[in-house]
Amino acid sequence: MIGFAVPGTSVLHRMRPGVKLALLAVTVTVVAVLRDPVWLAVAFALACALVPLARLPLREAARQVAPVLWLLAVAVPVHAFFGTWTDAAAMALRILTAVTLAAVFTMTTRVEALLDTVQAALRRVPWIDAERVGLVLALTIRCVPLLAAIVRDVLDARRARGAGGSLRAIAVPVIVRSLRTADAFGEALVARGYDD
Known part of the structure; x- marks a missing residue:
């Protein structure tokens, strides 16, 4: 799941790694506490909208998210069996949103810049x-x-x-x-x- 940065000049590419990392942490935390599938679907749609906003190749972004689909193919039916389909959909949307956000982060942030930010902190x-x-x-x-x-x-x-x-x-x-x-x-x- 560790992606390689895609060169670019978008707003997300130009944003400082520390700011992006803080926004990622806050956003994933908010998504983790959301329970309503409708709001989670909105969050997932907004996360997907970041891909064209950052001018990232759609195929590469999809490749970053694709591995989690195998997990969800097993986890969603099991979750629905022991709970409800609503809870299963919420869980799937929560994971897809977090993975999409992480993929956008890794594709717009050079590893060296991220390491420098962590070391500085x-x-x-x-x-x-x-x-x-x-x-x-x-x-x-x-x-x-x-x-x-x-x-x-x-x-x-x-x-x-x-x-x-x-x-x-x-x-x-x-x-x-x-x-x-x-x-x-x-x-x-x-x-x-x-x-x-």
């Missing part, structure tokens, strides 16, 4: 090492697409060999390659003096 707290927290955040953000690439490479290799897709046959090489990557990250950090 953390420097005001004397007992937090802002540089190390920034490094951890940067590594976390970098590792998500890296892990996805490892899984994709393993699946491609299995397909090329005509092998089946059992969970163990996929999980073992993914885990081994992930551990090797983690070791390489660790060695790089030790070489730069982050060994404590």
Whole structure:
């Protein structure tokens, strides 16, 4: 779900990352407490309207939101079975709105700018090492697409060999390659003096 920033000059692109992050937090909090599906549908429509406002490619924005649809395909019927369809619709709209807002945020904000903003805010707290927290955040953000690439490479290799897709046959090489990557990250950090 971590998207890459799409270059642009829209109002959302020009807005400071700290302001956008604060607005995202407030908006998602408001959406989380809303109960009426009608108001949630309005919130979702407004979140969708941010995509053309920011001049983002519709296909790329849809790709950011699409993975959550698989979750909702299972969660909505289960929620309706144990509750009501109204509650299930409210839950689905709440999740779709939050994910859409997060996608717009990540597509209009460079990761470097966001990390700089977080570090600047953390420097005001004397007992937090802002540089190390920034490094951890940067590594976390970098590792998500890296892990996805490892899984994709393993699946491609299995397909090329005509092998089946059992969970163990996929999980073992993914885990081994992930551990090797983690070791390489660790060695790089030790070489730069982050060994404590």
